Structure formats: C-alpha cells, structure tokens
Amino acid sequence: EKGGYASFMLKEIADQPKAVADTLLGRVDGTGLLHLDEVRIAPEVLREVDKVVVVACGTAYHAGMIAKYAIEHWTRLPCETELASEFRYRDPILDQRTLVVAISQSGETMDTLMAVRHAREQGAKVLAICNTNGSTIPRESDAVLYTHAGPEVAVASTKAFLTQLVACYLVALYLGQVRGTKWGDEIRTVVRQLSEMSGAVDRVLGTMEPVRELARSLSSHNTVLFVGRHVGYPVALEGALKLKELAYMHAEGFAAGELKHGPIALIDEGLPVVVIVPSPRGRSVLHDKIVSNIQEIRARGARTVVIAEEGDEEVVPYADHLIRIPATPTLLQPLVATVPLQVFACELATARGNEVDQPRNLAKSVTVE
C-alpha cells in the first residue's frame, strides 16, 4: 500500500535508504569482504572470464552503463553495456569466457530475456541482477544476485534503480575479489563506503523541498536538458528518461563533452539545463571540465540547475539553482545524484496534472519484444 503517500512513486522514492541498505544485507562477511553465495558461478570460471557484457533496458540499462565504469575500474576487465533490444541482432562475439550480466527489475522484460537466451546459446555465463524472486530471467540464467528493493509498483523505476546500482558495485567488487585484481583492504574500504550510502540517500531526501519548488516553477516549459560526465552521464540519461515518461516533456541527456559537437545549438534563453557535477576531489580533471561546460551553457542564456557536492564552491557563481548532494567517492555518486532527479520529475509531472504511477502508454513490465 501507499503508506500515506500520494503515490506509489513517492513512497518508493522514500523507501530508497532502506532498499539500499537491504541490498547489502548478508553480503559482507565478518572480515569486511564480500560473501556472495548466490553467485553460483564457480570462482575458477570467474577467474577465466576475459570480458563482461551488460545487457538491460530503460532504467536498468542506465544502471548497466554505470556498472561498466565500476567493473573496468575495479577489475580491469573490458566491459561493454548494450541495450538488450539491440544485442542479439548484431551477432555479438561471445564465448565461454564471456560473463553476461542481465539487469532487470521485473525479470520478465522480453528484450532482456531474449538477450539472456542468446548469450547462453553462445556458451556465455549469465548472471542476472533482478528484483523479482523466481521470475523468468533469473530462472533462465546461470546465477542471480537479487536486489532487495521490495515490490516496485510505480511504472517509473526508482528504488529498483538504486538497488541495481548497489548490486552492480557488488558484482564488480566481487569479480575483483575473486580474480585478485582488487586487494582486501581496498575492497573493505569500498564496502564500507557503500554501507554509508543509505544514510547519504536519506540526507538527500531530507533536502528536497527546493527541488520540488523548482520543478513546479518549470511546469510550463517544453524542454529540459540534462548533462553529466563519467558516471554523471548515465545519471543525466536517467533524469531525462524520468521526465519523459512522467511529465511527457521533451528531455534529453548528454555527455557534457558532446555538447560542442551539436547539442549546444539547442540552448537558448531560459532553457533549463540540469548539470550533474562530479566530485571536486580525486578526479579534478573531470571537475574542471564540467565547470567550463557550465560556463559555456550559461553564456548561451540557459538557466542552470547545478547538482553538486556539499563544499563544492567553484560551481556557485554559475548556478542559477544549486542542489546539494553529500560528498561521495566518484563511482558511488549516482546513488545520491539520481534522487533529486526522481523527485524533480515526479513533482513536475504532478504539477502538469499527470498520473505519476501509471504514465500514459507505458506498462510496468514490457513482455513483448
């Protein structure tokens, strides 16, 4: 039930701190390392893997794009992420040493299921990341890592996405642990950082009133653009998808570096552009780049909505609206950066009189190809 919320979507957004914590539950052993019994693919097999391919659709695909950054960073295995609906039609190169990770909340998405079947026919091992016990995709995969988001009712995926991210980080770290590419202490550090993310998501949820206000003030606009870099790029795509499906607005996400290759021509006076700013610590190159992107966007008259870490003062002069998120390690930032975008889309859709739990033309699980 809605538990006093006006919609399932609002309830599911609010459920996220618990969903994130639950997805870690029982998966860390007493020494702070990962213990993923469910991943019933033998360590010897995982050690032989020479490539990872992630397949998924929609929001789950955005989680998969972020998984690529984590997997390549923590395991040094090449990883590609592909839309499940495109995957088998290009005759992908797969063999026994390929690990395919299929991400699906429902476990019933036909495109993803067909990709799983195709991968297994080619001899690849398939690990599903799924939120629905006993659904078709996990049943047809070699192994499954369940997300513990609880039932997600609203068509727009929110808490499932955050738990998919957690599961992807776990898979990436686990591969690093089994293959010895990531040493114990580093794994322990990231696992500890992951366990702090539930609290960070909770803090974000406590500061959303200005985001709601901003969303209402933009309800008569026709277009909103989202830009990010690195893991902020899939977050931008996710923000745009939420706005399309809920508010029926033209919304697009771009990699900030691509703006100058065309999309910057879209920007004119007053156009809202949401920018997801990477952490200023650690990856300072990325941060510098995005600061200059924000300047370019603003110089062309856009109204900038800047999502930046607490303590990041450099962006302040270029932000027409500033949304603060807690400081996190670079790779984990999507867990907090996505939340304001969910709230933004939900509020904007409501302000436009749309039904947020059941957007037009959409079904919760897409069981046709």
Ligand code: M6R
């Ligand atoms: O159940 P799945 O995770 O396989 O569903 C995939 C997409 O259909 C789903 O994420 C869709 O994009 C959502 N409505 C987005 O909010």
